[in-house]
Amino acid sequence: MPLLPLATGAIIALVAATFAFPWLEFVLTLAIAKGLAALGVAILLRGGLISIGHAMFFAIGAYATAFAMRDFGITDVFALILISAIISLVAGLLIGAFVVRYRAIFFAMLNLAISMVLFSLLSKFYGVTGGTDGLRVGTPTVLGMVLEAKGFATFLFYAAIAAMVLAGLAVNAYFKSPLGEALSAVHTNEIRLEYLGIPVRGVLLVAYGLSALLAGIGGTFAAMTIGHVLPDMAYWTDSGHLVLVAVLGGISGIGGPFVGAAFLELVHTLAAGVTDAWNMIVGAALLGVIFFLPKGLIGFIRPTKKGDLA
């Protein structure tokens, strides 16, 4: 099935769903925010690296928004997104310069360790971060306009869709570029890459920075959607959740992480109203995907191509 009409149809369906069920606006905005972060995780998975710490960049983006509003009086939504993106990118490059030296379990555990350090800092520095109570995020302005909460939520939903489309196009172009193909090549043969004159760590650092940038943008959207930031955003289980979203949706293309995030948020929302054991439903869904859809949920609609990663 051609991808462009499919993506366009999916976006129209998203918008139509919010007209039919207005409560979906919040759920889907949050799903896109987490989908952006999961897309970042999927980028690293393409290079054979699993990060169990990427929620830290989600939290960095969220707290950057909260700090910018509280401490610097910046309220414009576009300025907040830009600031959070830059801070997440810089954090990603700094942490990435250290962690891309490692592979496999060491890479995963280092990311986890650094994210837990951030979690502790956010929890303990009460005077700065609000501790475990977190920080409130007010309703930002839009190009100088003050919107009521409902109007801003609607604006944010469409802004999240725009961010998803832009991120999708950018990451798609990256995957098709020499740098993106080199990232896939890291997965199978680092020695050959080095013998082609390609610095493997440089390739991985770009991927890590990009993944942190996406997670940070996801974080700022989440902060503005929820109106509150908490240290739990950096907790390791949230990082595991991002990996789960990426694998559940599928990492062979751009749409997978967003499909996975929407699926999980919807299951969470709908199942939580019925049972406390909603995690069981999510677990069963994951088992189903692992056994029957090795390409993830996106495998339902996207044909497998040569060179696709599972």
Next chain:
Amino acid sequence: MTVLLEAKNLHITFGAVKAANGVDLHIDEGEFLAIIGPNGSGKTTFLNLCTGYIRPSEGEVYLDGKPITRLPPRTIARKGIARAFQIPQLFLDQTVLTNLMLAIASREGLWQVGKALGRPAYRDEAMALLAMFNLADCAPTLASTLPEGRRKLVDIAIALALKPRLVLLDEPTSGVSALERFALMETLMGALRQAKVSALFVEHDMDVVERYADRVVVWEAGRVMAEGKPEAVFKDARVIENVIGVA
């Protein structure tokens, strides 16, 4: 003749094994140099030393008279030394065409934001290289699904895609059927001559060495035992006794 690559007094030891024990060797521009010797005598180690994969405990490697001993493989590759491996080193999850295009793109650096790897210029050059090795039909095939002999050819094609000044070939005809062996070498050596690329190849097939090498170096226990024109070296009694009988 201008000396292109020169190794002086290289030493390296792995446990009790002296893989390089005072190796002095050079290769001139445009020369085809063959290295022969028994398994485990240090031939591949010498290639590893020349390409920065391992560093000698003593001695230096020079390219154009400048030391390259402490440089990493990627820097040495950028200086014009390419390598094809005894066990082919491919990007197994990607197509043969992508393998080649990545090598071609690496010449210009990868930091080309917004430009696709599959652009026509790269694709055409990759297809021309594949056609040269009769691999055009393999272009859309995943590298992991290729038979060993064809993987070997792709590995060599990748090395040539870098447009090197010197190519190091580790047993280029191993894994290639006897019928295709000379055809491969004819193609390879023809391409190298045309592009004025020097070649250093480790080889066990003495017919191949005799036919294609300008000079032969005989390796034994990490040392150069003999060197010279193939016809002269192959008449050396020590070489016949210690190497050709077991090569």
